[in-house]
Amino acid sequence: MMALQALRRYGRCVQKELTMADSAAYFDIDIERGVMKMVAAGDWRARFLKQVDSRLRDFADDTMGRELIIDMTGVERLDTAGAMVLQRTLLACGARTEVSKIIGASEAHAALMEQVVDHLAPCHVHPLHPNAFKAMLDRLGRGVAEAYEAALQLMSFVGETLATTWRVLTRPSHFRWTSTVHHMEEAGLNAIPIVGLMSFLIGAVVAFMGAKILRLFNADIFTVELVGISVLREFGVLLTAILIAGRSGSAFTAQIGSMKIREEIDAMRVLGLDPMEVLVLPRVIALVLMLPVIAFIAAILGLVGGALVAAFAMDISLALFMARFQETIIIDHFWAGLIKAPFFAFVIAVIGCFQGMEVEGSAESLGQRTTLSVVQALFLVIVIDAFFAMYYLEIDF
Numbered sequence: 076m077m078a079l080q081a082l083r084r085y086g087r088c089v090q091k092e093l094t095m096a097d098s099a100a101y102f103d104i105d106i107e108r109g110v111m112k113m114v115a116a117g118d119w120r121a122r123f124l125k126q127v128d129s130r131l132r133d134f135a136d137d138t139m140g141r142e143l144i145i146d147m148t149g150v151e152r153l154d155t156a157g158a159m160v161l162q163r164t165l166l167a168c169g170a171r172t173e174v175s176k177i178i179g180a181s182e183a184h185a186a187l188m189e190q191v192v193d194h195l196a197p198c199h200v201h202p203l204h205p206n207a208f209k210a211m212l213d214r215l216g217r218g219v220a221e222a223y224e225a226a227l228q229l230m231s232f233v234g235e236t237l238a239t240t241w242r243v244l245t246r247p248s249h250f251r252w253t254s255t256v257h258h259m260e261e262a263g264l265n266a267i268p269i270v271g272l273m274s275f276l277i278g279a280v281v282a283f284m285g286a287k288i289l290r291l292f293n294a295d296i297f298t299v300e301l302v303g304i305s306v307l308r309e310f311g312v313l314l315t316a317i318l319i320a321g322r323s324g325s326a327f328t329a330q331i332g333s334m335k336i337r338e339e340i341d342a343m344r345v346l347g348l349d350p351m352e353v354l355v356l357p358r359v360i361a362l363v364l365m366l367p368v369i370a371f372i373a374a375i376l377g378l379v380g381g382a383l384v385a386a387f388a389m390d391i392s393l394a395l396f397m398a399r400f401q402e403t404i405i406i407d408h409f410w411a412g413l414i415k416a417p418f419f420a421f422v423i424a425v426i427g428c429f430q431g432m433e434v435e436g437s438a439e440s441l442g443q444r445t446t447l448s449v450v451q452a453l454f455l456v457i458v459i460d461a462f463f464a465m466y467y468l469e470i471d472f
Contacts, residue, residue: 099123100157104134110142110174113164116149119157131160135167148179158184158191166195229451232429236359239351254357262323262358263365267372269322270315274373277314278306278380286389295389299396302381303404311374312412313460316419319366320452324427327358328448331431332441340432350432359424366420367413374412411472415463422459423452 100123102115113134117123145165150157165175177188243249285301331354334340340350378400385391391399430448434440466472 100127102127102131107144110144111138112144112146114146114149115161116151118152119150119161120152120154121156124156124160128160131164135164139167142174144175145177146179147177147181147184150180150184153184153187155187155191158187159195162188162191162195228433229426229429232432233425235351236355236425236428239349239356240359243352243356249352251353251357254353255361258358258361259365262319262326262362263369266319266322267369270318270369270373271376273314273318274306274311274377275380277310278302278377279384281305281310281377282381282384283388286385295391296399298381298385298389298391299399300403302378302385303400304408306377306381307374307404307408308412309460311377312370312416312419313456315366315370315373316416316423316456316460317453319362319369319420320423320456321449323362324423324452325445325449327424327427328431328434328445329441331355331428332434332444335432335434336436336438336441355425355428355432358428359421362420362424363417366423367416370413370416374409407472411463411467415460418459419456422455426452426455 100115100117100119102113105112105114143165145161147153147161161177165177177185180188282298282302286295286298289295289297289301331340334354340354343350343353382393382396385396386393427448430444430451434444
């Protein structure tokens with residue numbers, strides 16, 4: 076009997092301290108068949124919780140580990156703050172059995188109580204001095220698992236993109252010509268100045284550094300082969316893909332991600348539009364068509380840069396450079412580089428669109444996905460380039 080009186084002092088003290096209307100939040104404590112029962116009543120909104128919050132915390136501390144039933148039959152009004160306070164009290168008791176529960180709540184109050192449960196999960200507290208080796212293994216394992224899941228999701232998105240492409244090819248009326256041409260201009264033509272300048276400078280640097288080394292062996296003339304083969308087979312298309320990944324791939328992620336945050340993609344689905352047809356496919360096709368063109372221009376400008384350095388910094392005139400180039404550089408070197416461009420373009424566009432579709436609705440998520448888009452695109456571009464290099468070596472191409 077004395078234990079029951081000690082428990083009830085929480086509710087009664089609150090009632091004595093109330094100076095507001097009778098509908099303000101209050102509670103009483105009872106014991107039924109050995110189970111504590113907290114009867115909540117009144118107006119459990121944020122403005123009335125100050126009087127009961129401290130008493131509820133003391134009550135939860137003193138009853139930790141015991142079963143508790145919260146009766147909400149007398150609760151007149153309830154908001155999110157009140158729901159969280161009641162759920163926090165139930166969670167603090169610690170005895171999560173079938174007996175511990177909330178009863179007497181109206182349909183609206185019960186729905187609100189369910190919604191706040193997920194936001195009361197206790198935070199995981201890391202030890203002050205964790206084992207560094209275990210922490211490293213844990214981080215490595217999580218990274219491998221996340222990379223595996225990301226690879227599966229990306230492959231699924233690639234399959235969905237290819238299926239959408241086939242569906243549009245069989246029904247050409249669904250193809251969005253205007254959107255495709257727009258992205259060909261934005262992602263392709265507008266990138267030519269920066270790509271061209273970079274390729275011109277790379278060709279000049281390769282020619283200058285190559286000539287400096289070859290001069291030690293009195294083989295300055297082989298600078299032509301060095302510039303021609305390196306620019307046509309590798310530097311022209313590879314550096315173009317790297318720049319496009321940082322410029323256009325990230326732009327795809329930012330554009331689609333912004334639409335995801337503003338719920339425009341959900342609005343498309345409500346209107347019966349397929350986001351894959353409207354947003355993804357035009358960007359993929361535009362980049363696949365334009366990257367070979369940009370890579371071709373980049374290769375030409377890289378050769379021009381190398382030729383100018385050879386003409387002004389060495390004793391190789393433009394006429395001699397062109398004559399040597401025609402004699403020693405075969406067309407296979409040009410095709411070896413250009414064949415890789417559509418594969419690079421497809422990977423860059425798909426990853427950019429995929430990361431944009433994965434944005435979860437915040438500016439932080441958009442920034443993270445944009446960074447992931449660039450990193451993943453650069454990684455896969457280099458992997459594909461290495462695969463082509465090994466394949467060309469095997470077939471002697």
